[in-house]
Amino acid sequence: MPGKPGTRIWRWRALTLFGVNALIVIHVLHWWLTGDSLARFVLDDAAHTLERGVVNPGFVLFALALLVTLLFGRFFCGWACHMAALQDACGWLLRRIGIRPRQFNARLIGYAPLVLALYLFVWPLFKRELLLPLIRPSWPALADWLGPVAPFEGWSASWRTSELWSGLPSIWVAIPFLLLSGFAMVYFLGTRGLCRYGCPYGGLFQQTARFSPVAITVDSDRCDDCALCTAACTAGVRVHDEISTYGIVVNRDCMRTLDCVDVCPHDALALKPGRPPAARGPSDGIRHYDLAAGEEGLAALVMLVTAVGTRGLYGQIPLLLAVTLGAIGAFLAVLGxxxxxxxxxxxxxxxxxxxxxxxxxxxxxxxxxxxxxxxxAHSLTVRLALERAEMLDRRITVPMEIVLSGSAEFLPGAVRRDAQDALFWYRQADAWNHGGLGLARWPHIPLRRAWLHLVRGEYDQADRLLQRARTARPGDPALIAAMADSRRARTAQQQMAH
Ligand code: SF4
Ligand code: SF4
Known part of the structure; x- marks a missing residue:
């Protein structure tokens, strides 16, 4: 079958992608057995390097991938990314059971990877260096809402770790994520759906590859315009149209899988040096988009709202999963x-x-x-309840010593009212089995609710909440500290009463 399992290059690529995944497994096993290993090669960590100055393996991998992309195009996406392996494997499995993933060609949400890349790599620096210093004096509430940023503490390096999994999603999130970003994205949006609509690194690679001096180039004397190359392309590039118009593939979505080169019966395509795609044609090449203008707007809106609304939901959903949900939501909204x-x-x-x-x-x-x-809609309601609670909570700036001194009853009425309102909204956002609307518990809510009860001098309620939370997370140091604080406040209040 052209450009699919069975062709020569596909076999090499499958072997390389298998090797990448094998290396990941060996790395995790080494850490698991020894308790200490090389720090992880996660591209996310490159953002931490830019933000905090800590150079790590993730940053080195990212810099190398960027350099290779600049020189040769998106070979990293085609040959070395574990998510590419996942999508290719899911696409292959779906085809094996008779489901042929079709490309979903949307214009606006095609810019999501670039927006995400800016959010991940540029926004923290912009916020710290420019935005917060500018707005904090006049709009402190807005600055607080935007949240704190880590300070830059000079350049340093971190090569080893004993906490390889720290900050990564739990297995209960990882499995649905793999199913959604693999099967669901491939089924709804095409074999490289995640690459085209959800990957922030892809957003940077897309732009960098435009300046690569190496491209898929046609020998037009050999090409008979049969379009087998287009049929073989899993990234949805209209190869035969682009090469006949520009002489090369200019599309930012070309991931250098070389399936088109491999499938051509006349050997008309080759990877050759020349003027870069940016100098030859538009970044989306020649695409036939599937959506009308209104549908484009609907898809973009649903993707944005879903990604923003579900990111961090119940303290569980990581950015990439939220964006995956957003892209699937966009597709379903258009279908509906x-x-x-x-x-x-x-x-x-x-x-x-x-x-x-x-x-x-x-x-x-x-x-x-x-x-x-x-x-x-339910997730957004819960998220809005939490936003409201946190906004009220942030307004309460009573020093902890005053609350722990047992004199909460002397706090101003406005503070006690804000605490009561914040408690109401935290309760709405909390899990259904704790009296709220949520489907699961936000890990930080019990602590915040306990603190607000302490602010109101309601020691029994604070204790009850902390006890219940501790049953679920017995060794949590924050909970243990909060329980000690609660006891201190109660004792101080009792001493004052005598
Ligand atoms: S490059 Fe090859 S496969 Fe593509 S249209 Fe030309 S002849 Fe056909
Ligand atoms: S244009 Fe060719 S090399 Fe690029 S992704 Fe499509 S099949 Fe692969």
Missing amino acids: YRLAHRPGLRFAGRTLKASGQQTGAGMAWSLVITAAMLLL
Whole structure:
């Protein structure tokens, strides 16, 4: 099958990607067995280097990947990224069971990776060096809402770690993440759905590759415009159109898989030096976009709201998973819109609507989309309740010594009212089995609620909350410290009463 498992280059690429994953497993095993290993090669950590000045293996990998991309194009994305391996494997498995992933070509959300890259790599520096110093004097509340930034403490290096997994998601988040970013993204958005719509590093690589002096180049005397190269491309690049217009592949989504080179029956394509894509054609090359203007807006809005609303939800959802949910949400929103507005619709080889009537498959998809949108609305409600609680909580700036001295009852009425309102909203955001609307518990809520009860002099409630939280997290040092504080405040208050 052209450009798919079985071709020569695909085998080499599969072997390389397998090797990358094997190295990751060996690294984790080494750390697990010895308790100390080389620090992790996670590209996220490059952002920490830029922010705090700590050089680590993640930064070195990132710098190397960027250099290779600048010189030769996105070989890292095609040959060395574990997420590429996941998507390729999921695409292959889906094809094996007869499901052929189709490309979802949306213009606006195609810029999401670039926006994410700016958010991850530029925003923290911009916020620390420019924005916060500018706004803090006049809008301290806004500065507080934007949150603190880590200070730059000079350049240093960190090569080894005993906490390889620290900051990475738990297994209960990692498994759904792999299923969603693998199977669901591939099924809804195409074989490289995550690369095209959700990967922040891809956002940087896309732009860097535009200046690479090496490109997929056509020998036009050999090309007969059969479009087999386009059919083989898992990144959705219209290879035959781009080479006939520009002489090279100019598309930012080209990940140098070389499937197009491999599949060409006339050996018309080759990787050759020449003028870079940026000097030849637009970054999205020649794309036929699937969405009308209104659908583009809808997809972008749903993706933005979903990603912002679900990031960090219940203290669990990492950025990449939130963006994955956003991209899937965008697709479902467009599908739902079309189901409602078009007289006829087909998706994934099935008729969902004909002559204005939904079929059984159409109704099933309507149910899925409605459930997804209700879940999103619920998550946003919980998130807004938490935002409100935290906003009120931030207004309470009573020094801890005063609260722990047992004199909370002498605090101003406005402070006690803010504490009461914050308690109300924290309770709404809390898990359903703790009296709230949430589907799970936010790890920090028990501590904040306990603190607010202490501010109000409600020692029993504070103790009860902390006891309950400690049953779930027995060794948590923050909880143990908070319980000691609570006891101190109660004792001080009792002494004052006598
Ligand atoms: S490059 Fe090869 S595969 Fe692509 S259109 Fe030309 S002849 Fe066909
Ligand atoms: S254009 Fe060719 S090299 Fe680039 S991603 Fe598509 S198949 Fe791979």
